[in-house]
Amino acid sequence: MSVSPSAALAAPSFEGEHRFDEAFSLEAGGVLESPILRYALYGEPNAAGDNVIFVAHALSGSARVADWWPRLFSEGGLFHGRGYCILGINMLGSCYGSTGPGSIDPATGRPYGPKFPLVSIGDMVTLQARLIEKLSMRRLRLVMGASIGGMQALEMAIRFPELVERVISIGAAPLQAMGLGLNHLQRRMIQLDPAWKGGKYAPGEQPREGLALARALAVCSYKSAELFEQRFARKPDRSGEDPWASLHEAAQGLSGRRFDVAGYLDYQGERFVERFDANAYLAITRSMDTFDPARGYASAEAAFRRIQAEIMLVSISSDWLFPPADIAAMAESMTSAGVRCQLRELVSSHGHDAFLAEPDELARLIGPFMR
């Protein structure tokens, strides 16, 4: 008898949204009127409000952390059933329930679309901290995230030093030039698709091809050349396509003549458009671009000096979007700033995606940090 892979997924003990009555002013300018944050809880906060673990999700994740990080937060996972209250909050700009480009702009009565303002990582965590306060959570035992989730975890420790006891940030650092360039090209792909319509596409009519292509390029940056080589090498597409087929023998376009890696990338793109929104992708990648702890301070070190939390930074050996050297440099800067900071390396050929692809190895690295 086969067991569905989702059989062991923990269900949230609560899932809902909070609507803030007040307007929320953004760092780069602009205001979100009565923003909404969607959140999920697994377990209950204790009376002291100090058993909470806040998990910040990555680009395409959601508040339901046990769905996308099951080996950590579902049954049998590192953090499951240990008296913690796990909190997931969907980030601003996303399409999983919190205010984002698909939300109605109260000023116009129509979706924000391309007029959704730039939300910094600092904006994200500031509103998250307000929600945490409203939920009567006084201290976070741990804030944890990978990729843009790791950016949020670090930013929260800088902005709200007294709120955060520990941080685990995985595969996160300010994007370097290559990453900024790749994000830019992904946004241009979406905007090249005529279905984007300047961002004013109707619900259900989003720029599928442009978004799929952007995702496919992102997947290249999330994986490693080594992994692709192990999996695909120069093999033809597994469904029987022939990369040697002459152009004029095939239909126009590319299908029918792909290498296996091309079929894989196309498939990843096609799957993604079923569950993600193009304008949200534009918004979140810009948020990601602007993460820079040094901004507003004399230096990154000056920002890190605010941190009271104990920090674990995890780099991924084959991550070329967030190279281990960048994360090591950040660890050094934190240590210079007097932060109790540990650096660990997740050795994996899976590239940036190893935080999802290698949960057991990740659990092994971070487990001791919680004892």
Next chain:
Amino acid sequence: MSVSPSAALAAPSFEGEHRFDEAFSLEAGGVLESPILRYALYGEPNAAGDNVIFVAHALSGSARVADWWPRLFSEGGLFHGRGYCILGINMLGSCYGSTGPGSIDPATGRPYGPKFPLVSIGDMVTLQARLIEKLSMRRLRLVMGASIGGMQALEMAIRFPELVERVISIGAAPLQAMGLGLNHLQRRMIQLDPAWKGGKYAPGEQPREGLALARALAVCSYKSAELFEQRFARKPDRSGEDPWASLHEAAQGLSGRRFDVAGYLDYQGERFVERFDANAYLAITRSMDTFDPARGYASAEAAFRRIQAEIMLVSISSDWLFPPADIAAMAESMTSAGVRCQLRELVSSHGHDAFLAEPDELARLIGPFMR
């Protein structure tokens, strides 16, 4: 008084085209009727026809090798004024004079466009060898190229072992999965542009945005993250744009809010569309994908056993499109096959492009090979 950078460019002693009377059958199927090869000569072949250096160009190059490799082939260069006859041949599929997608298909009287057949690297060198014979060149002192030019050089040594005395192949190996994936995505970008029109765009109305975007991604793969970081880091666009500008304050689209690397990539794309054709880009990247010396043999080693030439393979330390390890593996396989093969590494942060960006260092490496 400023001197034009092109002042020292050697002019070809002859430049023209050869039209083959016969039809040329392609490996993957299909025929080119009366194909044309555009070529350029610098210097004259000697009476014995054995002073010729054939230089095969890379994706966007041309027969005028002294224009794009001036430090090797123009005044003062390694190969300039030493009694060699330098031959450049524009590759099939290109848009610089040889038969390509923009040429008239005799069968229809219209440009081939999307019906241009797949040309393998073997096809390219087979027709080149016929031209070389017609030019009464009996033996090539050297065949040299980088990237897809290096593929041609190796393929020529395998297919026409008696023709080739020496080969210098730089930054070339069969593309691995990551490279195949990136080429695929580049083709999809061109095809996503509505101006592509299924490949049937009118001359002068090509899919500029899609081609520019494809080139921009290619540039990411031709350079290294290290170089981008040195040049651009997280600096805003040098013309004064502000990556922190909120979305709704800027015009739709991305300009006005770019990081410097994004402005650079856009600029590289815009320049490229002025000098290159989208359908040629589709055709040549597919040719590049299919390079695989092992094809048609029991193994790559079996193919290499045919080689009589002395080979120098040059890898580039920061090349992630053609990783040094792949080129080292090819050198090992050649040595096992009894080929006199030397491996050199061009140490540079310039990535794949180092063959153009570091000509002096390249000359230093390859100079001894010609003595």
